[in-house]
Amino acid sequence: MALPVRDQLKYWSLAAVIFFVALWYLGDIMLPFILGGAIAYFLDPVADRLENMGFSRTTATVIITLVCLLTFVIAILAVVPTLINQAVALVEVMPELFSDLRNFVAAKLPSLSQPDSVIHKSLASLGAMVQERGGELLSGVLNSALSVINIVMLLVIVPVVAFYLLLDWDNMVAEIDRLLPRDHAPVIRLLAHDINLTLASFVRGMGTVCLILGTYYAVALMVVGLQFGLVVGFIAGLVTFIPYLGALIGGALAIGLALFQFWGDWLSIGLVAGIFAVGQVIEGNVLTPKLVGSSVGLHPVWLLLALSVFGALFGFVGMLIAVPVAASIGVLARFFTGQYMTSRLYLGLSVDQQDKD
Numbered sequence: 352m353a354l355p356v357r358d359q360l361k362y363w364s365l366a367a368v369i370f371f372v373a374l375w376y377l378g379d380i381m382l383p384f385i386l387g388g389a390i391a392y393f394l395d396p397v398a399d400r401l402e403n404m405g406f407s408r409t410t411a412t413v414i415i416t417l418v419c420l421l422t423f424v425i426a427i428l429a430v431v432p433t434l435i436n437q438a439v440a441l442v443e444v445m446p447e448l449f450s451d452l453r454n455f456v457a458a459k460l461p462s463l464s465q466p467d468s469v470i471h472k473s474l475a476s477l478g479a480m481v482q483e484r485g486g487e488l489l490s491g492v493l494n495s496a497l498s499v500i501n502i503v504m505l506l507v508i509v510p511v512v513a514f515y516l517l518l519d520w521d522n523m524v525a526e527i528d529r530l531l532p533r534d535h536a537p538v539i540r541l542l543a544h545d546i547n548l549t550l551a552s553f554v555r556g557m558g559t560v561c562l563i564l565g566t567y568y569a570v571a572l573m574v575v576g577l578q579f580g581l582v583v584g585f586i587a588g589l590v591t592f593i594p595y596l597g598a599l600i601g602g603a604l605a606i607g608l609a610l611f612q613f614w615g616d617w618l619s620i621g622l623v624a625g626i627f628a629v630g631q632v633i634e635g636n637v638l639t640p641k642l643v644g645s646s647v648g649l650h651p652v653w654l655l656l657a658l659s660v661f662g663a664l665f666g667f668v669g670m671l672i673a674v675p676v677a678a679s680i681g682v683l684a685r686f687f688t689g690q691y692m693t694s695r696l697y698l699g700l701s702v703d704q705q706d707k708d
Contacts, residue, residue, distance in 0.1 A: 374665055374672070382668050387512025389671060393555055394419070394513075395520050412518045420510065433581055542682055549678040556642040561591045563638060564630055568601060571626045575619060577605060578612055587627075591634070598634075602627035653677060 374381065394415050401411035516523070531539050565588015572580030587601025605623050613619040657677035661669030691697050 374668065383508040384512050385668060385671050387509050388516055390513040391516035391520055393558065394517055396555065398517055408518060412514060415517065416510065416514050542686060545682045546679050549682060550675060553678065554674060559642050560634065560638045561588045564588050564591050564634060567630060568626065572605060572623065575622050575626065577609060577623060579608060583608070598627050598631050653681065
């Protein structure tokens with residue numbers, strides 16, 4: 352005999368409270384395990400494909416781990432130092448860029464550029480603030496990253512956790528399925544399937560799209576000769592998961608920098624703008640339809656709200672779990688909405704009237 356609904360709600364609510372309390376107090380400790388689990392979840396389809404090609408699960412896991420470690424080492428040695436140097440240089444050059452913008456405004460709109468005008472004062476204060484606060488921000492980010500993601504965690508714990516979770520992923524899923532409450536197992540499987548589809552579409556699909564577009568923007572802008580092309584490409588790729596925002600922010604930043612660097616060289620400025628136009632065409636017609644699909648199930652506003660709330664409450668760990676939690680809540684909301692639409696609470700007396708007819 353199944354437990355009463357009230358008792359079930361009590362137990363599940365207690366489990367949710369324990370989870371969030373543990374996340375609150377043990378966030379930094381849980382970080383490598385959550386990060387390792389996210390990596391294993393992301394790479395599980397690759398391991399499955401290698402198994403279908405005839406490799407054992409162990410061999411597939413070893414191959415994936417070696418490739419990932421090699422890619423990580425190359426990125427650390429070749430990409431990350433350049434990215435940090437360009438970011439620091441961009442912060443340092445910002446006051447000069449604002450000064451050039453102020454001079455441009457003074458030449459074109461002299462009435463707005465008087466020393467006591469609002470625009471003149473705003474541009475001057477904005478440039479000084481970017482230089483002062485930008486350096487502090489970069490230093491704070493690096494210091495917090497080093498305090499939270501230390502060398503041991505990054506180089507040892509996360510890869511080890513990801514390796515073992517990837518190796519035993521299918522066994523863990525089967526064991527969890529075996530432990531499901533028998534009365535609710537079919538519904539839980541259905542909801543888990545929908546959540547997995549949403550996460551697979553967004554995390555794996557959009558993650559791959561962000562990586563491809565970020566690499567494309569960075570390489571193309573550096574080939575054109577834009578000074579901070581790697582930083583701009585990284586920013587554009589990072590926010591590509593929000594439709595049109597990546598191209599909008601990255602394009603505005605890149606074109607703005609190109610105007611200062613290539614002023615008068617309209618071919619180079621046009622090439623920078625064309626890079627983002629081509630990127631949008633590739634994303635909208637090739638990458639997103641192929642890798643993400645037509646229905647993701649995560650609205651950008653809902654996603655931003657989840658990232659903001661969980662980031663504010665639980666820090667970096669909260670941001671990591673924000674997407675899975677947002678996807679789960681979205682699937683549960685659609686499920687309960689469907690249940691409500693077929694219930695007597697929604698249909699009311701119309702059901703009895705139809706039965707009489």
